[in-house]
Amino acid sequence: MRRREFVIIPIGALGGSLLRSLAEPLDRIARVEVANALATLPLRFFTAAEARIVTAACERVFPRDEQGPGATDAGVVVYIDRQLAGPYGRDKYRYTKPPFGPSSAEHGYQGAENPRALYRNGIRQLGAFDTMPVTEQIAALKAIEKTPFFALLRAHTLEGMFCDPVHGGNENLSGWKMVGFPGPLMDYRAHVDAHYGEAWRPAPKSLEQVTGRRFAPWEEERG
Numbered sequence: 001m002r003r004r005e006f007v008i009i010p011i012g013a014l015g016g017s018l019l020r021s022l023a024e025p026l027d028r029i030a031r032v033e034v035a036n037a038l039a040t041l042p043l044r045f046f047t048a049a050e051a052r053i054v055t056a057a058c059e060r061v062f063p064r065d066e067q068g069p070g071a072t073d074a075g076v077v078v079y080i081d082r083q084l085a086g087p088y089g090r091d092k093y094r095y096t097k098p099p100f101g102p103s104s105a106e107h108g109y110q111g112a113e114n115p116r117a118l119y120r121n122g123i124r125q126l127g128a129f130d131t132m133p134v135t136e137q138i139a140a141l142k143a144i145e146k147t148p149f150f151a152l153l154r155a156h157t158l159e160g161m162f163c164d165p166v167h168g169g170n171e172n173l174s175g176w177k178m179v180g181f182p183g184p185l186m187d188y189r190a191h192v193d194a195h196y197g198e199a200w201r202p203a204p205k206s207l208e209q210v211t212g213r214r215f216a217p218w219e220e221e222r223g
Contacts, residue, residue: 079169122149
């Protein structure tokens, strides 16, 4: 087992669901260091250096602005890290026999590399991305925007922004709050009469909050 590595994220993204989503015994989680509003959390797949690059790249894909939080605020890198560490990352569910190569868009990705390899090679191409000025970061991503790695990075950034927090992203429901999504509510019957004729937007609730139950995310599957 390699030496434990960590990622630093804004303390505002440190919700209880994020700690639980790491699926590690609490005694394996490093102390949370609250200094300059940052928190230190363990990684499953990325090295600390890789996580910094991915965090910076995701922030360019979905940056914080006056409309709301960005990928860093939502803990998107944790979502991606746990996906790559699970069965999806090693292509457990994709047909991976040759031939490999370009195909029509409706067929999707047809390459030989699994998501883990796509990220590792893509991160290597980005170099010291996390230390570049924003203008250079944007240029670097534009240079690879037609690659399978960028397509995956963009898709994962959006997934991490708007998934249920049980999967490690959308911390504090920041993505749902931004777009006004109430969460996986089963029905609204109890609210129709109470709010009839008025604008009403409920505060979002996660699946765990709606059901009152704890769930193990699918990416915890082993084997």
